[in-house]
Amino acid sequence: MNKVVSNAQEAIQGIESGMTLMLGGFGLCGIPENCIAALVDKGVTDLTCISNNAGVDDFGLGLLLQKRQIKKMISSYVGENDEFERQMLSGELEVDLIPQGSLAARCQAGGAGVPAFFTPAGYGTEVAEGKEVRYFNGKPHLLEHALTADFAIVKAWKGDRYGNLIFKGTARNFNPLMAMAGKITIVEVEELVEPGVLDPNFIHTPGIFIQRIFQGVDYEKRIEQRTVRQKV
Amino acid sequence: MLDKQGIAKRIAQELQDGWYVNLGIGIPTLIANYIPEGISVEFQSENGILGMGPFPFEGEEDADLINAGKQTITAMSGASIFDSATSFAMIRGQHIQLTVLGAMEVADNGDIANWKIPGRMVKGMGGAMDLVASADNIIVAMMHTNKRGKSKLLKNCTLPLTGVRCVKKIVTNLAVLDVTPDGFKLLERAPGVSVEDIKNATEGRLVIEGDIPEMKIA
Numbered sequence: 367m368n369k370v371v372s373n374a375q376e377a378i379q380g381i382e383s384g385m386t387l388m389l390g391g392f393g394l395c396g397i398p399e400n401c402i403a404a405l406v407d408k409g410v411t412d413l414t415c416i417s418n419n420a421g422v423d424d425f426g427l428g429l430l431l432q433k434r435q436i437k438k439m440i441s442s443y444v445g446e447n448d449e450f451e452r453q454m455l456s457g458e459l460e461v462d463l464i465p466q467g468s469l470a471a472r473c474q475a476g477g478a479g480v481p482a483f484f485t486p487a488g489y490g491t492e493v494a495e496g497k498e499v500r501y502f503n504g505k506p507h508l509l510e511h512a513l514t515a516d517f518a519i520v521k522a523w524k525g526d527r528y529g530n531l532i533f534k535g536t537a538r539n540f541n542p543l544m545a546m547a548g549k550i551t552i553v554e555v556e557e558l559v560e561p562g563v564l565d566p567n568f569i570h571t572p573g574i575f576i577q578r579i580f581q582g583v584d585y586e587k588r589i590e591q592r593t594v595r596q597k598v
Numbered sequence: 599m600l601d602k603q604g605i606a607k608r609i610a611q612e613l614q615d616g617w618y619v620n621l622g623i624g625i626p627t628l629i630a631n632y633i634p635e636g637i638s639v640e641f642q643s644e645n646g647i648l649g650m651g652p653f654p655f656e657g658e659e660d661a662d663l664i665n666a667g668k669q670t671i672t673a674m675s676g677a678s679i680f681d682s683a684t685s686f687a688m689i690r691g692q693h694i695q696l697t698v699l700g701a702m703e704v705a706d707n708g709d710i711a712n713w714k715i716p717g718r719m720v721k722g723m724g725g726a727m728d729l730v731a732s733a734d735n736i737i738v739a740m741m742h743t744n745k746r747g748k749s750k751l752l753k754n755c756t757l758p759l760t761g762v763r764c765v766k767k768i769v770t771n772l773a774v775l776d777v778t779p780d781g782f783k784l785l786e787r788a789p790g791v792s793v794e795d796i797k798n799a800t801e802g803r804l805v806i807e808g809d810i811p812e813m814k815i816a
Contacts, residue, residue, distance in 0.1 A: 392645040392682070393668040395661065418682070445721030446668070454720060463720070466644065467686030467728030474683045485690065486731040490762035493727060523662075535662035535679060536646050542681045570681075587661035590668040594656040
């Protein structure tokens with residue numbers, strides 16, 4: 367079994383304009399930098415992107431927004447990106463904002479074959495508009511539907527040829543959930559290893575969810591908010 | 599009157615030994631600096647860490663270790679890291695004992711608005727809607743009035759809601775208040791602030807019973 371492709375260009379083959387993509391990451395932490403750059407180069411447009419955030423103006427998904435390649439964003443928080451806010455307020459960009467926990471659960475449900483579930487998040491707010499409400503234990507809940515994507519694109523720390531993955535630090539975030547929910551899931555890793563190198567007890571995402579894997583290059587790993595303390 | 603650090607200090611007095619606590623962005627983040635002596639709490643950040651530590655020393659920042667405010671952080675000894683679904687299982691499943699977050703408006707029935715100003719500012723709710731819908735114990739940390747001097751403690755929220763009937767306690771620069779069926783119940787005054795000052799700065803129903811003590815801030 368060999369899921370290895372040579373680079374991001376090869377990995378994103380088959381992604382066409384109008385498709386729905388899931389992209390892992392929280393802020394700029396754990397985003398698939400190589401594949402985002404390849405999508406900009408490829409010039410596909412009218413994308414629906416499911417991603418917790420929308421990058422910043424000049425990095426992450428902000429690069430696709432700059433080139434007007436995104437038609438619709440499904441996210442929970444987009445506050446770090448002025449171009450995003452401009453496109454949204456002017457109506458150029460369609461935006462579906464959903465609670466972060468519901469977003470995570472909807473991706474997980476999509477990958478796990480659960481078509482929908484009830485959650486209390488968003489009851490009594492704009493998020494509840496048009497959604498079925500049902501009471502459990504005396505408390506109102508909203509029916510939320512699973513999310514899937516034509517392609518899920520995730521970033522891991524280490525992975526093997528079979529697609530078994532280990533994430534590092536809080537770069538894990540949405541990546542394991544989205545990895546499960548793609549019809550085709552692409553993963554870029556900082557370190558591609560041979561099967562057997564990774565301890566099976568410590569695999570975060572089993573290879574069954576992954577179709578294509580490659581060794582990424584030139585990670586910038588930009589820090590959004592550099593906060594430090596002084597040594598005393 | 600309290601400053602932001604003072605609000606954080608006062609809320610820190612609510613912490614109890616063994617609690618898991620989620621702190622929102624802004625004033626709530628400052629609470630981690632004022633944990634009372636002799637108690638141990640663990641901070642959860644909803645992007646996927648339990649046991650969040652202080653900011654790293656300069657030169658030791660790790661792009662792969664951030665909090666939900668996208669700030670570089672450290673992990674305490676005994677910390678754990680997990681995906682976003684597990685993180686919100688902790689929140690939705692009520693495994694977190696205290697949630698502290700900021701707000702633009704709170705209504706006297708416990709409604710909260712903190713994610714959107716229609717036509718002007720749309721940043722998204724992030725994890726706030728999940729947090730307020732599930733948490734048993736929610737404290738709002740905010741200034742009593744907005745930049746134009748208007749009360750943020752209202753009869754009804756005017757901005758799009760984040761959650762309904764969920765806020766339990768509010769700590770502002772002027773006062774500590776509980777949300778009760780009769781409205782905001784005044785518990786404590788900030789140093790140098792009179793009951794009259796608080797009345798004037800509160801638009802929602804305010805319940806005042808007996809003498810209102812002044813807060814004790816170390």
